[in-house]
Amino acid sequence: MGQAICKENSMITMSRRRFLKRVSQIAVTGALVSPGRRTCLGSQAGLEAAGALPIVDTHQHLWDLSRIRLTWLRPPLDRSFTPKDYEQASAGLNIVQAVYMEVAVPVDQRQREAEYVLDLCRRGDTVTRAAVLAGSPADDDFMEYAAQYRDNPYVKGFRGSLPVKRMSDEQVIRNLRRLGELGLRFDINVPPSALAEAAQVVDRCPDTRFVLDHCGNADPVAFFPTGRTPPRPAQHPAEQWKRDIARLGAQSNIICKISGIVSRVPETPLPAEDLAPIVNHCLDAFGPDRVVFASDWPVCLRGMSLRDWVQRLQAVVAARPETARRKLFHDNAVRFYGLDAGNNQSG
Numbered sequence: 001m002g003q004a005i006c007k008e009n010s011m012i013t014m015s016r017r018r019f020l021k022r023v024s025q026i027a028v029t030g031a032l033v034s035p036g037r038r039t040c041l042g043s044q045a046g047l048e049a050a051g052a053l054p055i056v057d058t059h060q061h062l063w064d065l066s067r068i069r070l071t072w073l074r075p076p077l078d079r080s081f082t083p084k085d086y087e088q089a090s091a092g093l094n095i096v097q098a099v100y101m102e103v104a105v106p107v108d109q110r111q112r113e114a115e116y117v118l119d120l121c122r123r124g125d126t127v128t129r130a131a132v133l134a135g136s137p138a139d140d141d142f143m144e145y146a147a148q149y150r151d152n153p154y155v156k157g158f159r160g161s162l163p164v165k166r167m168s169d170e171q172v173i174r175n176l177r178r179l180g181e182l183g184l185r186f187d188i189n190v191p192p193s194a195l196a197e198a199a200q201v202v203d204r205c206p207d208t209r210f211v212l213d214h215c216g217n218a219d220p221v222a223f224f225p226t227g228r229t230p231p232r233p234a235q236h237p238a239e240q241w242k243r244d245i246a247r248l249g250a251q252s253n254i255i256c257k258i259s260g261i262v263s264r265v266p267e268t269p270l271p272a273e274d275l276a277p278i279v280n281h282c283l284d285a286f287g288p289d290r291v292v293f294a295s296d297w298p299v300c301l302r303g304m305s306l307r308d309w310v311q312r313l314q315a316v317v318a319a320r321p322e323t324a325r326r327k328l329f330h331d332n333a334v335r336f337y338g339l340d341a342g343n344n345q346s347g
Contacts, residue, residue, distance in 0.1 A: 118155070132155075136160030186208060188201075198248065210255075211255055218264070220261055256290065256292075258291055263300050
């Protein structure tokens with residue numbers, strides 16, 4: 001692929017030294033995104049930069065349709081996605097570990113899903129080293145189910161349906177508090193309209209560690225500049241999402257997964273500058289120590305490949321300090337999930 005060339009009007013007034021410095025930054029990172037400026041993506045250079053940084057993928061989906069059935073699959077996801085497929089999709093990206101994320105199997109197949117992924121973790125012949133299993137704190141038997149995994153080193157937490165109308169139920173709050181007592185985490189995956197209620201839940205369970213999935217499911221269309229024709233109406237107001245994310249980010253017992261946004265607009269693959277407002281707001285709201293990279297593969301294929309998503313995110317964060325980028329892509333995940341930093345396997 002050819003090298004992309006980006007000419008910015010601001011370069012006209014740059015001194016020679018600043019110009020050369022900027023060119024060297026683009027050569028190293030493959031891209032540079034600053035507020036109010038257009039992205040310059042050098043595809044090969046960007047991929048090389050991504051490969052140089054070890055990555056922990058905190059949101060990896062896998063499914064084998066010969067083992068489980070999934071009722072929600074639609075093209076291009078209506079087939080099996082195996083560890084071998086993931087290995088091929090992530091080749092060259094230096095993904096050294098991955099955390100499996102439950103795939104919304106029917107309740108009667110949760111045990112089968114758990115057995116499959118935990119066997120995968122035990123074998124250790126792929127990058128999948130830990131798992132977040134299916135389970136909803138709104139279910140009567142949630143704690144009985146969760147407790148069986150309290151001493152399993154591979155199980156890091158749970159994710160399951162959390163109806164907005166039940167988020168403040170005493171049973172839900174009680175179960176989430178008990179989950180924290182077991183040292184397990186809970187992933188919150190709700191629409192932007194429910195983020196305020198999610199913040200209340202997090203506040204009421206201060207000793208439980210939470211994960212906000214997919215940047216709070218923000219819609220990139222909501223952040224399109226005035227005058228640009230969107231492919232469809234925005235799914236939520238941008239300012240309300242920003243306020244709710246800021247509120248969640250102010251709570252120390254929740255981290256944010258930088259993920260999911262590329263599949264929100266399947267009509268067209270979004271360039272880095274369309275993703276930057278969401279990513280940057282989350283990074284600033286949660287701070288450098290409470291954000292983690294997540295691929296959401298293969299669901300990300302609704303919008304773009306895993307490789308393209310990594311490149312775009314690298315572009316958005318290229319101007320941030322190297323320590324912050326390393327925390328985002330690797331260090332925070334190792335710490336938060338209690339992964340073995342010496343157990344890295346390049347994928």
